[in-house]
Amino acid sequence: MTGGLQRVASTAVLVVFSLLLTVLILWVSGYRVGDVFSGIIQGAVTATGASTSTIRWAIPLLLIGLGVVIGFRAGFFNIGGQGQFYMGACCALAVSLGWREGPAPLVILCGTLAAIGAGTAWSLLPGYLRVRFGTDEVLTTLMMSFIGALVLQYLTAGPMRNPSGTGQTAASERIPDSFRITDGSGVSTTVLLLVGGVAVLVWLLLERTRFGLAMTLVGRNPTMARWQGINAGRVGLATFALSGALAGLAGAVELYGPGARLVTGFSPEVGFTAVVVALVGLLTVGGTVVAAVLFGGLQSAILFLPIVTDLPPPALVLLHGMVAFLVTIKFQAVWRRTGPGAKAMAS
Amino acid sequence: MTAPSESASAATPAVRCRSLGVSFGAVQALRDVSLDLSPGRIHALVGQNGAGKTTLAKVLGGLQAPQTGEVRIAGRKIPLGDVRAAQTAGLAMVHQHFSLPPSFTVAEALELTAARKGGRSLYRRSELHQRWQDDVAEMGGPTVLATRIRDLPVETRQSLEIVRALAGDARILLLDEPTALLTPAAIDQLFERLMSLRDDGVTILIVLHKLREVAAVAESVSVLRDGELVLGPSEMSEVSEAQLSDAIVGPASSADRAIGKGPSAEAAQDTLLELVGVSCRESAFELGLNEINLRVESREIVGIAGVEGNGQRSLVSAIAGLAPIADGSMRLGGVDATRAGPARRRLRGLRLVPFDRNSEGISRSAPLWLNQSALRLIGRHRRRFPLISLRQYKRQAAEAMDLWRVRYDAVGQPAESLSGGNVQRLILSRELAPGLEVLVAAQPTRGLDFSATNFVRRSLRELRDGGAGVLLVSSDLDELFELSDRLLVMYGGRIVARFQAPYDRQAVGDAMTGALR
Known part of the structure; x- marks a missing residue:
């Protein structure tokens, strides 16, 4: 128990440290530290609509982050959430635009299922390569992510482009308002119940089912799991599928929620930030919920800050990078001490 | 000078x-x-x-x-x-x-x-x-x-x-x-x-x-x-x-007194494991198998002797279902298992003590209780309800480990914190639990000290006396002579000789080095 507390504390210290480091850099560049801090607080919590905005950004981070947690439990590093998210959104959009006249609940259900299917497929391909041929999933899921982004770009600029659009960036037509499950804020009871339910289900799956335990064994030592009769390949495919499904679901929620239409390159970092969210959440479900809210707040602040200070949005993205960097270093160190090669490296 | x-x-x-x-x-x-x-x-x-x-x-x-x-x-x-x-x-x-x-x-x-x-x-x-x-x-x-x-x-x-x-x-x-x-x-x-x-x-x-x-x-x-x-x-x-x-x-x-009972099988001699003409391809690390015929009955320990690297690993992997059988057939408990996967074989009562206990037998960073209950994770769930009680898993794991006198502080500690002898006890507590029909034990005493070695050997003997069949793969001739009811010698991926007790060390040694065909 104390070990768990220690890990939580050291991660919290890391996040705070990254924040200070970022502020230091901003201070050196001539911004006023007080303004930056108060801007962050306002943008994430106190300003009008800020806390709603925090939750709005936390939702996709949480859904994709939970997928990362699932993958990690079985020893796989699925960092392609971005592409799976895009593909999910695209498929939900296709269903919704193609069946405009359909009854709303049915269209939303079909669109969501299509999104889940698309995310799953986008994740299963690298998963299959990994399980069957041992191809490094970090590379393949990342590459699939770029492909996903290009597919989105093609669709929004080509077949699904809104011909009457006037914006600078290509975007699709809007889905009918009756298909929306939230207003423009992106938060509603339905969405909160859905996301909360998913989080509970994922927790139960990981911590209270035999499949969850089998995943843990495969993640810790696939050789031993195989000797115990566990089909490590099948467990691996299932985790890839689940983690892609969650990212796809996030895409559908984005479309039926705050988005209503798809814009080329929307939410460009959410899939990657979700990986950091999962790591900061110590690869547990509860931790990921907390981290998602934290990073949702940051995202909200990033959008708000230019309003109160002259700080450009990328300045706070620096903070993401900083946290990701430090958390990854820490994670590597822990992995080296406890992971498969630990004994060999110690002696 | x-x-x-x-x-x-x-x-x-x-x-x-x-x-x-x-x-x-x-x-x-x-x-x-x-x-x-x-x-x-x-x-x-x-x-x-x-x-x-x-x-x-x-x-x-x-x-x-x-x-x-x-x-x-x-x-x-x-x-x-x-x-x-x-x-x-x-x-x-x-x-x-x-x-x-x-x-x-x-x-x-x-x-x-x-x-x-x-x-x-x-x-x-x-x-x-x-x-x-x-x-x-x-x-x-x-x-x-x-x-x-x-x-x-x-x-x-x-x-x-x-x-x-x-x-x-x-x-x-x-x-x-x-x-x-x-x-x-x-x-x-x-x-x-x-x-x-x-x-x-x-x-x-x-x-x-x-x-x-x-x-x-x-x-x-x-x-x-x-x-x-x-x-x-x-x-x-x-x-x-x-x-x-x-x-x-x-x-x-x-502390090391008799514990662990085998299944209370009937006295009849049943063929528990049978390999007929089994061949399998070589892997990167090990010779393949060539027309292996062997049979393990209830109430017997069959020893496999041989210089390491003569196909013993392939044999154990083939029986476990981890290496595909290219030719021939295998039966477990009288039922064909040639194409059965590792899980199905486990569910039919096959238990394994693998060669490398630290990488194949346990998951070093996983907690003791999870290592102990690994076999509960395969097969159909007994109840409809998909959720399990971790408390029950932990309690049963603790009971099994206590029965086998694994020395540990908490069921949640990682398995790597155990000494070699204790790791082997942990593995035995899992593999020799009820449900066992036939055990394949690969180098079960390698690297163990005197008392742990004696403990493992005694456990195998008790298992046999309780009605189970044991296939013992070892490179320790003393161990094989002491425990085996019959002894087969592997050389170049084949079984080249079969012996009955009392054993002739010279003859077995000749067969192991290929002097005898």
Whole structure:
């Protein structure tokens, strides 16, 4: 128990440290530290609509982050959430635009299922390569992510482009308002119940089912799991599928929620930030919920800050990078001490 | 030069250590160990796992600084915890695990790791070969200078470790369990080499596990128990084997009494496992199988003897369902299982003690309870409800581990915190639980100390008496002779001979080396 507390504390210290480091850099560049801090607080919590905005950004981070947690439990590093998210959104959009006249609940259900299917497929391909041929999933899921982004770009600029659009960036037509499950804020009871339910289900799956335990064994030592009769390949495919499904679901929620239409390159970092969210959440479900809210707040602040200070949005993205960097270093160190090669490296 | 007089050599031992003490946190690894090793002799150091043998060897070799005590080599005090100083004083160590880099050629590996002076930083391959030719030739066998380390058989690697150790003109050689990975024939070779080194005046301290090996090579013996020197150094001729094993194990402990019951099967002889003409393809690490026929009935232990690397791993993998059977058929409990996956075979009562307990038998970083309950994760769930009670899993795991006397503090601790003997008990507590029909045990006692070895052997015997069938794969002939009701010998991926007790060591040995077809 104390070990768990220690890990939580050291991660919290890391996040705070990254924040200070970022502020230091901003201070050196001539911004006023007080303004930056108060801007962050306002943008994430106190300003009008800020806390709603925090939750709005936390939702996709949480859904994709939970997928990362699932993958990690079985020893796989699925960092392609971005592409799976895009593909999910695209498929939900296709269903919704193609069946405009359909009854709303049915269209939303079909669109969501299509999104889940698309995310799953986008994740299963690298998963299959990994399980069957041992191809490094970090590379393949990342590459699939770029492909996903290009597919989105093609669709929004080509077949699904809104011909009457006037914006600078290509975007699709809007889905009918009756298909929306939230207003423009992106938060509603339905969405909160859905996301909360998913989080509970994922927790139960990981911590209270035999499949969850089998995943843990495969993640810790696939050789031993195989000797115990566990089909490590099948467990691996299932985790890839689940983690892609969650990212796809996030895409559908984005479309039926705050988005209503798809814009080329929307939410460009959410899939990657979700990986950091999962790591900061110590690869547990509860931790990921907390981290998602934290990073949702940051995202909200990033959008708000230019309003109160002259700080450009990328300045706070620096903070993401900083946290990701430090958390990854820490994670590597822990992995080296406890992971498969630990004994060999110690002696 | 004249030979040193008896009194002179007695006056200056090759190695003298006084009241060495080493502790790791709360664990006292060595306490007040004082030991004199007279020069030009072979001294054995024995004791159970965790008795402090390796720690003592490390202190002498300068790899571990003791908290108390001193070490003198040839009468001169040396700085402690200093590998260089130990080397300069003429002391060299052969480690438990091979230390030569696998991807290097023999000459390169020696040049890199040996403490011999005079090498240049830029070299031509031919120069290297010249530099190391004599040393390698001395160990006998074919010239291997250009061969890569990883392509060499284990016994050659072991010999090279000694070549490396002696290259810096060492006069004292420490060997930490050098026989653990060797076949009986290679062990004999090693001992011959050690004796010839001894005849050249090298003082040797060798850490050993088996009393038979001690008797075969050592002239004097010392016993460590719980970090204390409890016997010796005594002349081998002056101590009996019984005295030795008493010293090693200590006052009779009742902790290891009979536990674990096999299934209460009927007395009838059932064929539990049957392989008919089984062949499978070779893997990167192991020979394939060629037309294996074998049968394990209830109430019997069938031994598989053989020099390691003759297909035993493929055999166990094929039975486990981890290597596909290319030809032939396999039956488990009378039902065809040729195409069944590992899970189906497990569910039919196949239990496995794999070769490598730390990588195949347990998940080192996973908690004990999860390791213990791994077999509950396959097959259909007994109830409809998909959620499980972790408390129940943990409680049942704790009960099973207590029954098998696994020593642990908390069910949640990682399995890597257990000692080798305890890991094996953990594995047995899982595999020998009710539901077992037939057990395949691969090297179940390798690397275990005396009491753990006895415990495992007794468990196998009780299992058999309880009605189960056991296939015992081992490279330890004594173990096979002691336990097996029948004995098969593998050579080149085939079963080349079958024996019934009483066994003829010579005949079995011939079959193992392929002298008999």
